[in-house]
């Protein structure tokens with residue numbers, strides 16, 4: 001097969017392809033694998049019951065069933081659903097927006113593909129722009145999303161060493177460089193892979209920098225605010241006309257329905273919707289159908305705060321305790337677990353690469369994600385990139401505990417060799 005430039009780039013096996021391949025094999029074909037790899041959310045029975053009840057109501061009503069299955073959504077997404085989202089955000093946070101500030105996507109991943117390529121890459125005047133990540137490590141799924149090369153730039157973070165083998169990344173504003181080649185700033189909050197939650201002050205500062213440079217600040221809230229709210233401190237949601245907030249229903253427990261939500265200025269939403277029509281024609285109806293009532297009643301927020309957040313908070317603490325017990329005096333550090341569904345472990349001076357550690361763990365039946373994949377936009381010279389792994393704690397407790405024991409054994413072997 002003769003591939004185009006697009007084909008050569010997008011048909012290649014990349015980090016996110018390997019990760020989703022592992023995820024699919026582990027969850028669908030080889031269930032004995034201890035799955036601590038991809039970002040599949042855990043199962044929360046009470047949340048599943050809410051989604052099931054909603055679906056049953058729809059199935060019992062021929063009109064609603066027809067709307068679910070037999071009708072294309074409008075390009076920007078179901079109008080009633082968008083009104084409900086805008087209404088809730090306005091009421092709860094005072095954000096000045098209407099349904100014209102909301103667009104729906106088939107999962108937030110596809111929204112990022114369009115948004116990023118709208119704002120960066122080859123520009124009409126022949127210049128090139130990049131998306132800047134003010135703090136890497138960042139989400140593996142951005143890495144290969146750009147249509148052109150050198151699509152991302154990133155700033156190396158400051159590292160704060162904390163007590164009890166913890167550490168935390170901070171945006172290093174002294175090194176953050178925004179130029180006329182920067183198309184947008186983007187942060188995931190909480191950050192995948194680290195569970196870092198950029199502070200309100202960091203977000204305000206990034207917002208000021210983006211505004212001054214006349215570029216958007218994109219906040220990827222897949223795990224964050226206001227829903228699914230997997231944040232263990234009191235960070236505040238952020239949006240204004242210069243912010244593109246990208247949300248998702250996935251981490252509430254609905255990754256299979258593939259629904260993302262974009263909250264942005266009207267011209268950005270309109271541009272996005274036109275491009276989304278070309279690529280997807282329309283978005284799926286299932287997510288909006290299940291979630292509609294949750295938005296109109298505000299239950300999406302209580303569900304997030306009362307079920308989803310406590311579930312992961314407890315898991316995170318438990319996983320940290322298990323790691324501490326198993327890793328003992330080995331030279332390890334854990335990123336301060338502030339949100340999301342992962343722990344990010346740093347093994348300083350690890351004699352093998354993170355890829356080698358991943359391979360050895362895979363042979364032992366444990367899937368994690370090697371850390372070097374999470375540095376889009378950064379050259380490979382920083383040894384730290386080879387010393388980290390991301391471990392999901394979303395699966396049930398016994399599975400996570402077993403996985404942690406095996407990880408500790410393999411890390412101990414690597415240091416001892």
Ligand SMILES: Cc1ncc(COP(=O)(O)O)c(C=O)c1O
Nearest residue numbers: 039107108109188192222248250
């Ligand atoms: C930080 C982050 N952003 C975006 C996504 C994409 O999620 P989805 O396409 O399911 O909305 C993920 C998925 O794991 C993620 O971790």
